[in-house]
Amino acid sequence: MNAQNIQLENIKYVYFIGIGGIGMSAIARWFAHNQKTVAGYDKTKTPLTQNLENEGIKIHFEDNVDQIPSEVREFPDETLIVITPAVPSSHSELLFFQRNGYTILKRAAVLGLLTHSLKTIAVAGTHGKTTTSTMVAHLLKEGGINCTAFLGGISANFNSNLVVNDINNADEVWAVVEADEFDRSFLHLHPTIAVVTSTDADHLDIYGEKAALEKSFGDFVSQIKESGLLFAQNNIADSVKDSLHENVELINYSSSNKTQIYAENIRLDELQKDSCRFDFVDTQKNERIENLQLFMPGFHNVENMCAAIAVARELNISTEKIRNTVASFKGVKRRFEYVFRSKQITYIDDYAHHPTEISALLSSIKHLYPNKKVTAIFQPHLFSRTRDFQEGFAESLSLENPNDQLILLNIYPARELPIEGITSDIILEQTKAKNKILLSDTELLTYIEDKINKNEVEILLTIGAGDIDRFVKPLSDFLHKKIF
Missing domain, CATH: 3.40.1190.10 (Mur-like, catalytic domain)
Structure with missing residues (x-):
């Protein structure tokens, strides 16, 4: 359906598949602010989905038609379904809405409608x-x-x-x-x-x-x-x-x-x-x-x-x-975000996930802290992006100071299936960083906490667009407990 043909005044219920996405959640908040009944599904609980729930939006985390709110199931003509392009065609809730004649639009089309x-x-x-x-x-x-x-x-x-x-x-x-x-x-x-x-x-x-x-x-x-x-x-x-x-x-x-x-x-x-x-x-x-x-x-x-x-x-x-x-501009979460600062340690979190972005970030860090030792943790985002830009990632992460350290995590797949031969190892092998290591998600916190306890960390960076941000709070909590 052409989004421009939709009359928003006739819509009472808006249901999102993938409501926890940063772009999807903004639109969900807009509809809630404009007195629509908003609900949705996402596969993972996050701080953002928790905030949406705190704002009165019903969210569930299992692909299950029975968990769709009853009013959405009962009033298809008064309901708008908003989907992210990452939702798989086999998603059972999406199939339910398709079979039952709901108005279904991608997030981008809805954004075009709202700003038309x-x-x-x-x-x-x-x-x-x-x-x-x-x-x-x-x-x-x-x-x-x-x-x-x-x-x-x-x-x-x-x-x-x-x-x-x-x-x-x-x-x-x-x-x-x-x-x-x-x-x-x-x-x-x-x-x-x-x-x-x-x-x-x-x-x-x-x-x-x-x-x-x-x-x-x-x-x-x-x-x-x-x-x-x-x-x-x-x-x-x-x-x-x-x-x-x-x-x-x-x-x-x-x-x-x-x-x-x-x-x-x-x-x-x-x-x-x-x-x-x-x-x-x-x-x-x-x-x-x-x-x-x-x-x-x-x-x-x-x-x-x-x-x-x-x-x-x-x-x-x-x-x-x-x-x-x-x-008075305070910045954006996960864009050169200062998480913790003391005389001993500065911790910055950044969303950079492209070689150009990483180069800009690390260049700025070296400009700000020229004599400090950098511990950079990077989680590659997508198998295809890692494959296409492996040389760029390796170059941008080639920390020149031998005291600096590069820590690589495994690739965050997002919407993709694995690609044969494409792992974080291909970046590790090509980068010229002298001090480098590949860790699993389960090893990371213990490894970093040990380095902090040994006073081996001065500038700590978490970098990436996947779920690396789930480590931000535990790392921040640990640093605050240390009371540097």
Whole structure:
């Protein structure tokens, strides 16, 4: 069914298969906020599903038709089923809904439906889109713009992946959306303003080759509305920029090159080492905002903030308001997230799961802590991604300091079945890191706790997009018990 033909006012019940996904849960929260009865299934209990349950959403964790709420089973004409593209076609609950004539839409189609009547800012990119879209949402909300935002991470400022607009405010509402290239999901969006942060090769299990991925990004930017605007990171593929319609304005941005929008004088804050300062320069508007402070270190995050500031200025948020809101940005969970800090140990958790992201993360760590010993724990995500980027992973994880240590975990399969010959060993064998080891999940905590007890850990990193985040709390608890 075409999503645009659905009348939301006729929908009373919304049921999600895969409700614990970061994108799915944001939409579930939106429907609950708008007085729909929301329920769902997920295969695994997580802190996010617990939060959804605490908010009144019924969730079960067994693929069992009998556990679907009775009202969903009794009123198919008043129910919308939302599925993640990762749900298998053999899923018994999905089969039940298909056999009984329910309206079933993928998450991306629902997102397109919810934003269809709104002015939309869509942030796309193979990496950087979650941080950038969250920055945009923060700047707009604090800058007085009535907006709703569907984010791909938990904003530390909002403590949620959903920002809701003020329903009592009749002013125009803007939507901020993370535009996901996986499964070509972002082609359901028709933004007024778009940001493209990167077009590096990824999701080759879907696209086959980089050219097909770039073609999809080109299709996405071709859907920007008439007289719209694209902020493009300077290094994205030329073919993507060439796909713009002639009445859509293109503005390039960068953290290192003097493009139309760029950052200058990037430096660490001398008093607060976990923050950086920079100048924002817009050559088109002949504008400079000097000495901005960002509590999210890394050149890549300065670049992301430049894109967010450019969007905010386009919506006429004042430079003084921008100065304050940049400084008050607290980041995104699992994006360069400080979990624990003391004089002896700093523990940072990051979602990086692509070689480019890992390189940016480790480069920032070395810039911030040049004389500290790094213990980096990485869990590869997907067999296909490990196969396609094994050399890139090996290079990005080749810690140069012999005192540093690389710890690899087994591949997190997510939606995939194993691929013969593809294990974490292929990264371990190729990486030039001198001090490296492969551990099972059951060995990790004991191993790290022993290293901490021996005072062998200074900078601890957990890296990856799988379920490595389940180790964050026990590691944090152990560090707090040690009371460094």
